Amino acid sequence: MGQEAQFVGPDGVGPDMVDPRLLNAPGSLPAKVSPWRDPRWRSYAFQAVLMAVIGFLVYEAFSNATENLQRQKIASGFGFWDTNSGFPISFSIQHYSEATSTYGDAFWVGMVNTLLVAAVGIVLATLLGFTVGVARISKNVLVAFVARWYVEILRNMPLLLQLLFWYNAVLKALPGVRDSIKLPFNSFLNNRGLTTPRPIPEDGLGWVGLCLVLGLVLTIAVRIWAKRRQEATGQIAPVGWISLFLLVIMPSLAFVIAGKPLGFDVPQGGRFNIVGGLVFQPEFLALLFGLVLYTAAYIAEVVRAGIMAVSHGQTEAAYALGLQPNITSKLIVIPQAMRVIIPPLTSQYLNLTKNSSLAVFVGYPDLANVFTGTVLNQTGQAIEVVGITMLVYLSISLTTSFIMNWYNRRVALIER
Amino acid sequence: MSKSVSSNPDQPFVQHVVIEPSRPPANLVGPVAWIREHLFGGVFNTSATILIVLFLAWVVPPFLEFVIFDAVWVGTDREACIFNDAHPIVGACWAFIKDRFTFFNYGTYPIPERWRVDVFFGLLAIAIIWMLKLSLPRRDLGAIYSFIILPVISYYLLIGSPVLGLPIVTTNLWGGLLVTVVVSAVGIVVSLPLGILLALGRRSTMPAAQVFSVAFIEFVRGVPLITVLFMASVMLPLFVPREFEPDKLLRALVGVALFASAYMAEVVRAGLQALPKGQYEGAMALGLSYGQMMRLIILPQALKVTIPNIVSNYIGLFKDTTLVVIVGLFDFLRTIETARIDPIWAAPTVSPTGYVYAAIFYFIFCFAMSSYARTIEQRLSKADKR
Numbered sequence: 093m094g095q096e097a098q099f100v101g102p103d104g105v106g107p108d109m110v111d112p113r114l115l116n117a118p119g120s121l122p123a124k125v126s127p128w129r130d131p132r133w134r135s136y137a138f139q140a141v142l143m144a145v146i147g148f149l150v151y152e153a154f155s156n157a158t159e160n161l162q163r164q165k166i167a168s169g170f171g172f173w174d175t176n177s178g179f180p181i182s183f184s185i186q187h188y189s190e191a192t193s194t195y196g197d198a199f200w201v202g203m204v205n206t207l208l209v210a211a212v213g214i215v216l217a218t219l220l221g222f223t224v225g226v227a228r229i230s231k232n233v234l235v236a237f238v239a240r241w242y243v244e245i246l247r248n249m250p251l252l253l254q255l256l257f258w259y260n261a262v263l264k265a266l267p268g269v270r271d272s273i274k275l276p277f278n279s280f281l282n283n284r285g286l287t288t289p290r291p292i293p294e295d296g297l298g299w300v301g302l303c304l305v306l307g308l309v310l311t312i313a314v315r316i317w318a319k320r321r322q323e324a325t326g327q328i329a330p331v332g333w334i335s336l337f338l339l340v341i342m343p344s345l346a347f348v349i350a351g352k353p354l355g356f357d358v359p360q361g362g363r364f365n366i367v368g369g370l371v372f373q374p375e376f377l378a379l380l381f382g383l384v385l386y387t388a389a390y391i392a393e394v395v396r397a398g399i400m401a402v403s404h405g406q407t408e409a410a411y412a413l414g415l416q417p418n419i420t421s422k423l424i425v426i427p428q429a430m431r432v433i434i435p436p437l438t439s440q441y442l443n444l445t446k447n448s449s450l451a452v453f454v455g456y457p458d459l460a461n462v463f464t465g466t467v468l469n470q471t472g473q474a475i476e477v478v479g480i481t482m483l484v485y486l487s488i489s490l491t492t493s494f495i496m497n498w499y500n501r502r503v504a505l506i507e508r
Numbered sequence: 509m510s511k512s513v514s515s516n517p518d519q520p521f522v523q524h525v526v527i528e529p530s531r532p533p534a535n536l537v538g539p540v541a542w543i544r545e546h547l548f549g550g551v552f553n554t555s556a557t558i559l560i561v562l563f564l565a566w567v568v569p570p571f572l573e574f575v576i577f578d579a580v581w582v583g584t585d586r587e588a589c590i591f592n593d594a595h596p597i598v599g600a601c602w603a604f605i606k607d608r609f610t611f612f613n614y615g616t617y618p619i620p621e622r623w624r625v626d627v628f629f630g631l632l633a634i635a636i637i638w639m640l641k642l643s644l645p646r647r648d649l650g651a652i653y654s655f656i657i658l659p660v661i662s663y664y665l666l667i668g669s670p671v672l673g674l675p676i677v678t679t680n681l682w683g684g685l686l687v688t689v690v691v692s693a694v695g696i697v698v699s700l701p702l703g704i705l706l707a708l709g710r711r712s713t714m715p716a717a718q719v720f721s722v723a724f725i726e727f728v729r730g731v732p733l734i735t736v737l738f739m740a741s742v743m744l745p746l747f748v749p750r751e752f753e754p755d756k757l758l759r760a761l762v763g764v765a766l767f768a769s770a771y772m773a774e775v776v777r778a779g780l781q782a783l784p785k786g787q788y789e790g791a792m793a794l795g796l797s798y799g800q801m802m803r804l805i806i807l808p809q810a811l812k813v814t815i816p817n818i819v820s821n822y823i824g825l826f827k828d829t830t831l832v833v834i835v836g837l838f839d840f841l842r843t844i845e846t847a848r849i850d851p852i853w854a855a856p857t858v859s860p861t862g863y864v865y866a867a868i869f870y871f872i873f874c875f876a877m878s879s880y881a882r883t884i885e886q887r888l889s890k891a892d893k894r
Contacts, residue, residue: 153747234560238563257863482735486731
């Protein structure tokens with residue numbers, strides 16, 4: 093271990109012996125340390141070596157890439173962005189046509205599709221995950237049992253297997269158009285997907301929407317006012333009833349007064365085809381199903397851990413103060429559990445978004461499928477295409493974690 | 509408690525006998541009360557119980573019928589599993605699994621050489637048991653065996669070596685369980701040391717090491733595995749010199765290993781952060797160098813508390829190996845996908861059977877790993893209680 097000789101040994105040391113280094117009078121030179129043993133110099137040397145190695149690797153990669161691209165006669169650059177794409181995309185919200193759209197348009201279609209499935213998936217997975225998570229700690233043994241095995245089974249199987257199962261073994265194995273399964277509200281389920289009535293907005297719907305927004309704003313205002321008043325006077329306002337009126341009854345009244353300005357394009361079941369309606373393709377449904385069920389299992393565990401993290405004494409103390417069970421969970425348990433839940437919940441949302449790239453395997457045209465799949469194959473611009481795709485996912489991830497971190501700071505425990 | 513009445517007659521009556529507590533009401537103890545509390549407490553609970561019983565009655569019997577009672581166990585081609593007058597109801601087609609079992613295990617690995625794969629599985633099983641069973645002797649030797657000797661042996665065993673008399677088997681012939689196991693094993697073996705280095709880099713005071721580690725970890729964790737595999741598959745060949753064209757398996761291995769290391773780094777970092785600062789200060793006060801401090805004091809403690817998280821990371825890695833099909837490898841799930849659309853076995857229940865088989869396979873492995881992690885967690889919490 094290379095101990096220095098001047099170290100004072102434990103035995104045979106007289107009380108008058110002093111570490112010679114302490115004898116250095118102030119102002120005299122400190123004991124010389126060879127640069128090799130000086131942690132500062134060591135760290136500089138190490139960092140220099142690390143940077144040299146990384147620099148060398150980057151340089152090598154760059155020069156090899158230039159050479160290889162030249163050899164394969166691929167001109168790097170983003171010129172392909174405005175070139176006509178010439179391939180169809182099976183599902184897009186915005187306008188996209190094979191004949192006129194560019195690779196840039198294809199990129200936006202893929203991106204919107206990714207965000208769509210991620211957004212819908214996050215909402216549904218949160219609802220299901222919280223339900224299962226609460227069921228997991230239910231006193232009802234049957235409920236807890238089913239919730240537990242739901243989590244165990246779905247978490248211990250690859251998502252890809254689940255997606256393939258939903259797509260190939262369930263949705264694609266549904267009966268054909270002629271024998272469509274009829275669901276309530278004039279919906280049809282067959283191997284071409286789920287067809288539901290398509291809502292058609294008519295004149296005056298804008299007013300209803302305005303009413304809804306107004307109701308939302310008023311509700312928030314009333315809640316803030318009620319909270320302030322309660323803190324000042326102790327009086328409790330019937331916030332629940334006011335919210336119900338503002339958010340449900342008022343817009344409904346507006347809807348009726350405006351003359352029910354919402355029509356429906358009801359699908360008509362034919363022999364060979366279903367005409368009209370809003371079609372959810374099996375690719376979208378399979379991806380959504382798989383993502384929601386899989387992520388919900390993880391969210392359930394996050395929720396369970398969060399609730400278990402609130403010590404039982406908190407509940408008991410609340411009961412001792414005379415709070416009722418529902419108020420206890422609303423004011424005592426949930427706010428404390430949320431602090432534990434939110435950070436891992438964020439990473440589950442991000443996982444869901446990233447996992448939506450498994451759309452490649454079921455043929456849903458998301459970003460990874462359209463861009464790193466078709467566009468990459470057609471243009472051969474590997475570095476640009478993969479780079480852009482990674483950048484998009486990276487910015488989605490960083491934005492989400494930024495927002496959730498902000499929220500987390502808001503609810504975090506403010507320690508004295 | 510025989511004396512019941514006070515002996516002194518002047519005193520007013522005082523009870524001297526402790527009255528036996530009366531039994532709780534019959535409806536608060538025993539199985540009936542348990543059922544009342546745990547299944548039928550309140551309207552909501554009762555309806556939940558009834559709904560779940562109905563749901564289970566709706567789902568479980570058909571599933572069992574499909575998987576066991578109506579299943580077809582013997583047959584050589586699709587004739588065995590199609591609906592006809594002889595058997596109008598056909599459940600799972602296990603004959604298909606039996607027929608294709610070797611394909612699921614070895615892919616298209618040459619038949620006379622398959623014993624090499626079996627030997628590899630055997631050696632791997634020894635390594636796993638040696639490392640995981642804490643009561644076995646000389647687990648330090650086990651680590652050397654698992655992390656150094658086994659990889660070298662496996663490389664020559666599976667690829668082949670003309671010097672040893674083993675014909676070369678190119679990796680494009682590998683498939684099935686073999687590929688799944690090789691990709692997970694390489695990911696597991698590479699990601700732990702690399703993850704530790706990255707975690708130490710992230711917590712280091714050296715700006716260069718810290719910036720590099722943070723950038724790498726956040727970048728890899730911010731993108732999906734598929735794009736990392738795409739990168740390994742289409743960009744890696746561009747970045748290396750022309751003479752050194754990596755084969756598909758190697759590309760996938762690089763992608764998976766880098767991806768897993770970034771996640772491992774965060775797990776290890778959590779362990780490092782969980783250690784009280786006194787451990788670092790104590791080590792430094794003893795005059796230990798950075799390397800000694802990490803090797804002897806910090807990492808043994810930090811890794812011990814993170815074992816459950818490391819194992820659940822490995823579970824994720826094992827499940828993620830299914831994505832290597834994107835670079836054209838034939839992993840276990842892909843062999844099932846290929847076999848189930850084979851016309852020789854074209855029958856309506858073949859696809860669900862293939863998926864049920866895959867599900868059982870992955871479930872057994874992942875569940876075993878997570879149970880192991882749970883056992884370790886319990887051991888650790890017991891040790892903490894002292």
